[in-house]
Amino acid sequence: MRIARVLFIIFLFITSFPLSAIGKDVSEEMLLFFEEKELIIETPARHKQKAKESPSSISVITEDNIKKLPARNLAEILETVVGYDVTYNGNVRRSNIAARGLLDTSLTKRVLFLVDGRPANRVGDGIFDIGFETPVNNIERIEIIRGPGSALYGANAFSGVVNIITKPPKEKGSGDIAATYGTGEAKGYDINFNRPIGNIGLYLTASGLHFDNEGIWNENEQVNRESIGLKAVYKDLTLSFGYNDNDKGLPQKGRYAYKDFVSENLAWFLYGDYKFEPAKNLNLDFNLYLNTSDNKLLYSDKVQSAVNQDQLRDERRIGGEVLANYEISDKFTILSGIAARHERFEYNLDLGADERHSTSKAIFLQIEGKIEKGIVTIGTRYDVHSIYGGHTSPRLSFLYNPMDDARLRFAYGNAYRPPEFLEMYGYRGSTRIGNEDLTPEKVNSYEAGIGYTFSKYMDADITMFYNDIEDIIVFNSGTSKYQNSSGTGSTRGIEVELKSRPVKSIHLFANYTFQETHNDYTEDRFAYAPKHKFNLGLTGEYGSSVLTLTAGYKGSRKDTFGNDLEDYMVINGKYIYSIKKNIDLSIIARNIFDKRYVVEGHDPQYTTGINARAYIYEGVSVWLGLRYQF
Structure with a gap:
C-alpha cells in the first residue's frame, strides 16, 4: 500500500493544473460551494x-x-461539518455522530435524521446508519441544523437535525451509471435514471456495495448492501419508495468478538407528500410515511447463552403531518402543524412481552416577524406520548443585520431525546434490564453568532454555544443492572467557519470547533468529545481536472472505558478527470499518509485476548470510480 500511496501523490502532481494558469474554464456549479447563504x-x-x-x-x-x-x-461527508464529529465504534462499518459534543454512548440518537423530511431514525434504538449502509448516489443536498430542533421536529432533534434531500425527477430524460473498485475488496455500482412519462416525472436509483476489509480484531468486517429507490412526481404530489438490504459483520468486543457474528437488516419505506395553495398566501402540506425494518443479530451456536442470544427485531413506524404556512403580510408568517405516529417494536429479548406499541401526537406553532434589519422567530411544540407523557419544546431566535454584509444571531431552544424501546424493555440476562420508568433527556441550548461577508470571495462565521443537559440516561454496570435518568452535564464551545475563493477556480474552506464538555455523572468529559477539531479543504479546477485535498484534525478525547485517546490528523484527496464531456474518472485516497490512530481503547476488565486490544482505524485506502452520464 505504500507504493500505491506514493504513486497516487505523484499522479496528482503530474496531472494537476498549473497554478499560474488558474482562472480558466470554471464550472458555475463550483460557485455554489461559496454562495451557500443564497x-x-x-x-x-x-x-x-x-x-x-x-x-x-x-x-x-x-x-x-x-x-x-x-x-x-x-x-x-458529515465529518467535514463544523460542530459535528464522527467517531467509529468498533469498526469502519459502525459510524456514530455527535453535534456539539453530545455523543457519549448515544450513538446517533441525539441527532434527528430526515430523508426528504421523513423521520428516518430507527424505532428500536433511535439509530440512523451513516456509514456504508446508506447510499449517497442520489443526494441533491444535505441541510444541517447545528443545535436543537424539537420545536419543529419533536423527538431526537436534541443537538442537531440532518435532512438528506434526494434528487427530484427532471423534465428531460437523463441518467448515469457508475462503478467503484478499491481497497478492502470494495466493489460497487450506482445507477440513476430519470424519465418523464406524460405529466409524471420518474426518478429511479439503484446501488450496491461489497466491502471486505482484512480486519483489526478479526476477519469479520464485510459489508454487502443492495438498495433501490423510486420517486414519482405529479404536479404537487410526490410519492417515494425505498428498499435497502444490508448485511455486515460486527467485529467488536465483549459478546461481539466472534468471527461469525453478523447483522442482517432489511428495510423499506413508503412516503407521500402533497402540497397545494387553497387561498392566496396560504400553503398546505400533507405527508404520510411508513418505515419498516427487520433486523437480525446472529451469533454462532457455540457461544449462545443468556447474554449471547440471537437478537431478532421487527419494527414499524407509520405517521404523518399537516402543515399550514400563512403569510399574513410581507413581514409576518405563521406556520402551524399537527403530527401523529404509531410505532411497533417486536424483540425476542424483550422484558416480558412479544411486542410493544406506542403512539404520539403533537401540535406546533411558529411566528416569524421581519423588523427593520432583522427577523424574530418564536415557536413551540407540544408532544404527548403514550408511554413517557408530554414535553414542550420552545425556541426563540433573533437575526439582525446591522449592515448589508454583517449578521448577528441569538437563539434559545429546548429539545428532548426520548428513551428508546431497547432502553425501556431490553433484556440482557443478568447484566442489563430495561427500565420502564425512564424519562426523556432534555437540553436547554443557547447560542450567539456573528458573520461577515468580506466580499464575494470571502465569508466568515463565529458561533458560541452552551448546552445544559438534564435526565441523561445512564448505566453503571458496577452498581446496577438498570438504566436510569439521573445524569446531568453541559457543553460549551465556539465554532468558526471561513470560506474563500481567492481566484475563480480555487475554493478554500476551513472550520474549527472548540468545545468543553462535562458529564456530572462520571465527573469527567463526555466520551468521544474532542476539545479541538478542525478541517481544512482546497478545491481547484482547471480544464478537465478537479482536485480536492482535505485535512482533518481531532484532538485528544475519552472513550467509553475512560481511556485517553491521542490526537491525530488525516489527509484525504480526490481527483476527477473528465475523459469526455459525459465520462468521468475519479480517485479517492483516504488517509494518504497512512496515519494509524486509536478510535476505541482497550476494555480495562481484560488484560489479555481480543478485548484487551485497542481498535486502530484502517490505514490508507484508495478507491477508483468511473461514471458515465447519458
Whole structure:
C-alpha cells in the first residue's frame, strides 16, 4: 500500500493544473460551494427561505460538494461539518455522530435524521446508519441544523437535525451509471435514471456495495448492501419508495468478538407528500410515511447463552403531518402543524412481552416577524406520548443585520431525546434490564453568532454555544443492572467557519470547533468529545481536472472505558478527470499518509485476548470510480 500511496501523490502532481494558469474554464456549479447563504432551504423554518435568513446555525452541502469531496459515504461527508464529529465504534462499518459534543454512548440518537423530511431514525434504538449502509448516489443536498430542533421536529432533534434531500425527477430524460473498485475488496455500482412519462416525472436509483476489509480484531468486517429507490412526481404530489438490504459483520468486543457474528437488516419505506395553495398566501402540506425494518443479530451456536442470544427485531413506524404556512403580510408568517405516529417494536429479548406499541401526537406553532434589519422567530411544540407523557419544546431566535454584509444571531431552544424501546424493555440476562420508568433527556441550548461577508470571495462565521443537559440516561454496570435518568452535564464551545475563493477556480474552506464538555455523572468529559477539531479543504479546477485535498484534525478525547485517546490528523484527496464531456474518472485516497490512530481503547476488565486490544482505524485506502452520464 505504500507504493500505491506514493504513486497516487505523484499522479496528482503530474496531472494537476498549473497554478499560474488558474482562472480558466470554471464550472458555475463550483460557485455554489461559496454562495451557500443564497441557497433556498426549508429545514430550519419548515418553509422556503434563503440560508442567510435561517433562525438556526446551519450548514448546507450541495450535490457539487458531495461530488468533489474525498468521501465514500455519509459519515465521511458529515465529518467535514463544523460542530459535528464522527467517531467509529468498533469498526469502519459502525459510524456514530455527535453535534456539539453530545455523543457519549448515544450513538446517533441525539441527532434527528430526515430523508426528504421523513423521520428516518430507527424505532428500536433511535439509530440512523451513516456509514456504508446508506447510499449517497442520489443526494441533491444535505441541510444541517447545528443545535436543537424539537420545536419543529419533536423527538431526537436534541443537538442537531440532518435532512438528506434526494434528487427530484427532471423534465428531460437523463441518467448515469457508475462503478467503484478499491481497497478492502470494495466493489460497487450506482445507477440513476430519470424519465418523464406524460405529466409524471420518474426518478429511479439503484446501488450496491461489497466491502471486505482484512480486519483489526478479526476477519469479520464485510459489508454487502443492495438498495433501490423510486420517486414519482405529479404536479404537487410526490410519492417515494425505498428498499435497502444490508448485511455486515460486527467485529467488536465483549459478546461481539466472534468471527461469525453478523447483522442482517432489511428495510423499506413508503412516503407521500402533497402540497397545494387553497387561498392566496396560504400553503398546505400533507405527508404520510411508513418505515419498516427487520433486523437480525446472529451469533454462532457455540457461544449462545443468556447474554449471547440471537437478537431478532421487527419494527414499524407509520405517521404523518399537516402543515399550514400563512403569510399574513410581507413581514409576518405563521406556520402551524399537527403530527401523529404509531410505532411497533417486536424483540425476542424483550422484558416480558412479544411486542410493544406506542403512539404520539403533537401540535406546533411558529411566528416569524421581519423588523427593520432583522427577523424574530418564536415557536413551540407540544408532544404527548403514550408511554413517557408530554414535553414542550420552545425556541426563540433573533437575526439582525446591522449592515448589508454583517449578521448577528441569538437563539434559545429546548429539545428532548426520548428513551428508546431497547432502553425501556431490553433484556440482557443478568447484566442489563430495561427500565420502564425512564424519562426523556432534555437540553436547554443557547447560542450567539456573528458573520461577515468580506466580499464575494470571502465569508466568515463565529458561533458560541452552551448546552445544559438534564435526565441523561445512564448505566453503571458496577452498581446496577438498570438504566436510569439521573445524569446531568453541559457543553460549551465556539465554532468558526471561513470560506474563500481567492481566484475563480480555487475554493478554500476551513472550520474549527472548540468545545468543553462535562458529564456530572462520571465527573469527567463526555466520551468521544474532542476539545479541538478542525478541517481544512482546497478545491481547484482547471480544464478537465478537479482536485480536492482535505485535512482533518481531532484532538485528544475519552472513550467509553475512560481511556485517553491521542490526537491525530488525516489527509484525504480526490481527483476527477473528465475523459469526455459525459465520462468521468475519479480517485479517492483516504488517509494518504497512512496515519494509524486509536478510535476505541482497550476494555480495562481484560488484560489479555481480543478485548484487551485497542481498535486502530484502517490505514490508507484508495478507491477508483468511473461514471458515465447519458
